[in-house]
Amino acid sequence: MEHQHLLPDQFEEVLDNDEAQDVTSALREHLDACPECRAELATRSALARALDQLPYHGPAPLFGYRVMSQVQVFEPWHVALRDSVRRLVPRTRPARWIAGITAVTMATLLTFVGVWAALNTQSAWLFAEVGVKRVLAGLLGSIRAVLETAFGRDALNAIEGTGTMGTAIAASIVVGVFLVAIIGFRVAALASRRRRS
Amino acid sequence: MAPSLDLINLPDADLVALAQQGREAAYREILRRYERPVFSLIFRMVRDRETAEDLAQDSFIKVLNHIDRYRPEFKLSSWLFKIANNVAIDHLRKRHVDTISMDGSPHARTVSEIEATTIEIAAKQETALEEMENKELGSAIERAIAQLRPEYRACIMLRHVEGRSYEEIATTLDLPLGTVKTYIHRARHQLRDALESTRG
Numbered sequence: 001m002e003h004q005h006l007l008p009d010q011f012e013e014v015l016d017n018d019e020a021q022d023v024t025s026a027l028r029e030h031l032d033a034c035p036e037c038r039a040e041l042a043t044r045s046a047l048a049r050a051l052d053q054l055p056y057h058g059p060a061p062l063f064g065y066r067v068m069s070q071v072q073v074f075e076p077w078h079v080a081l082r083d084s085v086r087r088l089v090p091r092t093r094p095a096r097w098i099a100g101i102t103a104v105t106m107a108t109l110l111t112f113v114g115v116w117a118a119l120n121t122q123s124a125w126l127f128a129e130v131g132v133k134r135v136l137a138g139l140l141g142s143i144r145a146v147l148e149t150a151f152g153r154d155a156l157n158a159i160e161g162t163g164t165m166g167t168a169i170a171a172s173i174v175v176g177v178f179l180v181a182i183i184g185f186r187v188a189a190l191a192s193r194r195r196r197s
Numbered sequence: 198m199a200p201s202l203d204l205i206n207l208p209d210a211d212l213v214a215l216a217q218q219g220r221e222a223a224y225r226e227i228l229r230r231y232e233r234p235v236f237s238l239i240f241r242m243v244r245d246r247e248t249a250e251d252l253a254q255d256s257f258i259k260v261l262n263h264i265d266r267y268r269p270e271f272k273l274s275s276w277l278f279k280i281a282n283n284v285a286i287d288h289l290r291k292r293h294v295d296t297i298s299m300d301g302s303p304h305a306r307t308v309s310e311i312e313a314t315t316i317e318i319a320a321k322q323e324t325a326l327e328e329m330e331n332k333e334l335g336s337a338i339e340r341a342i343a344q345l346r347p348e349y350r351a352c353i354m355l356r357h358v359e360g361r362s363y364e365e366i367a368t369t370l371d372l373p374l375g376t377v378k379t380y381i382h383r384a385r386h387q388l389r390d391a392l393e394s395t396r397g
Contacts, residue, residue: 012382016363047389050338051357056233057240059250064228067254068221071261075219 006030006037011044072193143171150174209273216264224261231274232257235281238354242285244343252288256281275369278359282351282370289347341391348372349384356381 006014006027014027031037075083090096117124147170148156159170204212204226212230215223235256240249259280267276342350351370355361363381367374 008386009382012378012385044385044389047385047392048357051353051385051388052360054338054354054358056237056358057249058233059236059253063232063236063250063254064225067228067232067257067261068225070254070258071224073219073221073224074265076217079218 005034006040011037011041014041015044015048143174146174147171210269213264213267213269213273216261217267224264227261227273228257231277234274234359235277237358238278238351239281239285241339241342241354242282242347242350243288248288252284253281256284259284271368272365274359275365278355279369279371285351286347337392338388341388344391345384345387349380349387352377352380353384353388 010027014031031041090099117127144156147159151159159166204215204222207215207226209227209230212223212226216227232253236249236253239252239256240246243249243252256277260277267273342353345353348370352366355366355369356363361369363374363377366372366381367377370377372380
């Protein structure tokens, strides 16, 4: 190595390992003894330093806004649920105490009602039946209102004239149309999202 | 676009975890943290500010819209640079500039194949627009970098501007370690020649 100058790859090896001080002793010895190779290494080191100091170029100021306008921030359902629950929790300590006491009271009350219902099944069944009837009556009233709005009073009377089956078919058609419309909007939204991404 | 102090101090992995939970502020912080490095890499690859902005925008949109696919065993920055590099290389291939006429076949996979298909040109003829772009880049070293093969440019940028190890560059660019070393050594050699001819 004494009379032979370093090869280009050996210079690179010295440059790359300079910081780690891991260069072979033979190369180091040659560099110590050879002014030409030292000069060559200095030139290469200067280039490496110049490259290390290259500055960043910056995009236009509104670059970030342009990117974010095309990014869809997706919030998983469990995070959305957790956030919703967190929003319900009051921020101040006294408010939290009040909310806690209220929640415990409600839970206790519901437990008592549940236990009572379990022990008095006949009464509970009666109450449940009344409740279900009222809910059904409310539901039917809503469907009638929707059908009346959509088709008019005369059409509703005609549908009711066909009996329970006719009313059920008409209601099913309305519900079906709503479902198809919702699915259609969702498919269109997904296609748009795919195109953008 | 001022990020909150908490997010500024967060490591990348935590920032990605927040983004995966749908925190928009985390998305913005990732963008703020890497817009200059990613833009710089692409700008030095394509040498046109407007194109570089479009490609950097595409890169960020790809990353941020698929943040749920991020694998924490890799560095976020490596993933970003990988996508940015791929986007830039794809653009250069489509544009069909440099890669065939001077830098060898785009299908060349090894260094020897690249050299075998490279056409030697003594001095690259530049249009007035390119000359203006070069002036904008501002220095002889930037001009010398612009004359490198795109693959060399990416390696040199990651090595020197980003301070990445050879192993990280190999992972980021999906290249064998030996190829990365060869690219960087040859890039430095070409840069030195270019700078010397500028001085001479």
